[in-house]
């Protein structure tokens with residue numbers, strides 16, 4: 001086997017565990033950690049999508065309401081300015097008696113009538129006219145005068161027979177006009193004609209077209225007979241007083257049905273072109289109904305697009321956050337792992353790390369060797385030179401051994417002044433060579449202390465196995481026994497636990 005865990009010589013020459021390739025248990029721990037983190041991540045993801053949905057829906061509701069308000073309020077301002085105001089002006093001027101002198105006569109002075117009408121037109125920025133029964137003429141503020149001939153001027157003869165004081169109607173000349181006719185009567189209540197106000201609705205329709213483009217609303221105005229008098233859709237506008245009917249609209253029957261079952265005047269109607277939101281308002285002074293029709297398909301499409309973007313961004317944010325947390329945790333885990341597995345004095349792998357390493361490599365090893373090392377008479381060093389000097393000697397020895405191990409297997413501190421070499425794929429002879437090399441090197445090595453130089457020796461015990469089921473405790477026990485044998489033999493030597501080798505001595509006296 002190509003050993004996976006070669007010790008790496010660090011800056012001070014000692015061998016260190018490569019923690020990126022942690023042991024089996026470490027991997028299991030990391031796997032569990034990753035699995036748990038994965039579950040937490042999925043839960044966080046679900047939570048985020050739920051939160052994003054709630055926030056999105058809240059935002060969407062707020063946006064929709066804001067848009068609705070922004071689009072509806074100007075509609076009423078426009079209706080007020082363009083339709084209701086002319087109605088009030090027409091009604092007021094037509095009932096306070098300013099036209100009485102003209103209607104009292106059957107032959108009013110044409111120039112006087114036109115001049116008066118021009119005066120009002122200038123004042124109110126509207127078109128004024130009088131349809132005069134006595135003279136059967138219509139006087140207009142633009143200076144024209146024409147005859148009221150049955151069969152030609154339909155509206156006059158139509159309205160004349162209706163018992164209504166005020167009538168509003170749409171007509172189309174060059175462009176769409178709103179005409180408001182106020183009935184004029186003599187002192188005995190006899191019909192004398194109409195005082196009328198006209199207003200071109202070009203601007204009004206243009207403004208409605210802008211609303212349609214900006215907010216998607218369509219407008220339909222209908223009179224009390226269900227005739228469509230005005231609409232943002234040109235094909236619905238009346239032509240020569242020929243009105244289209246509300247009942248011709250595809251959504252109207254369904255809307256009426258819903259409106260009859262509830263007091264609510266806003267309803268969602270399904271039409272062949274998609275969902276429509278329809279709101280109905282009453283314009284009392286005109287006795288008209290206004291329908292605001294909003295096709296929802298474009299909004300639904302925009303909303304789902306926005307939601308998907310929102311959810312996507314949230315998920316990307318979460319993944320980045322998760323990766324960041326994972327990185328921080330793994331750095332933290334590595335630091336913690338270093339602290340747990342490294343001997344703080346010598347910076348060598350400690351016992352726990354040696355055990356993990358053995359467990360990791362053992363299943364794939366055909367043979368393996370262990371060397372147990374114990375410093376000889378180390379107590380004396382401590383007693384003579386002090387504990388700090390002892391530490392210094394330990395550091396020197398570990399550096400020396402690390403160098404002599406030549407980066408094969410793992411060298412670590414088992415505890416106290418006892419050290420362990422684990423040599424995967426090393427045969428017995430090679431292990432004996434490594435132990436002997438270290439033993440000899442130590443004999444020739446001395447540690448420089450402030451006041452003296454100290455020389456120490458060590459005893460080595462070697463065990464070796466080709467049996468795959470020989471575990472660490474057995475092999476360690478054998479090597480330890482051999483090391484004690486070396487002590488008993490007089491220290492500063494290598495003894496092998498293997499019978500064959502023990503018999504041939506492998507002694508390495510200085």
Ligand SMILES: Nc1nc2c(ncn2[C@@H]2O[C@H](COP(=O)(O)OP(=O)(O)OP(=O)(O)O)[C@@H](O)[C@H]2O)c(=O)[nH]1
Pocket residue numbers: 345374375376377378379380382386387388389390391394415416417487
């Ligand atoms: N300075 C220092 N001393 C240590 C450390 N760890 C263990 N020791 C000392 O090592 C000594 C080991 O003593 P003993 O077990 O009696 O063995 P020994 O004196 O080496 O004698 P033999 O093993 O029989 O050769 C003890 O005095 C421990 O306090 C350490 O990290 N630093």
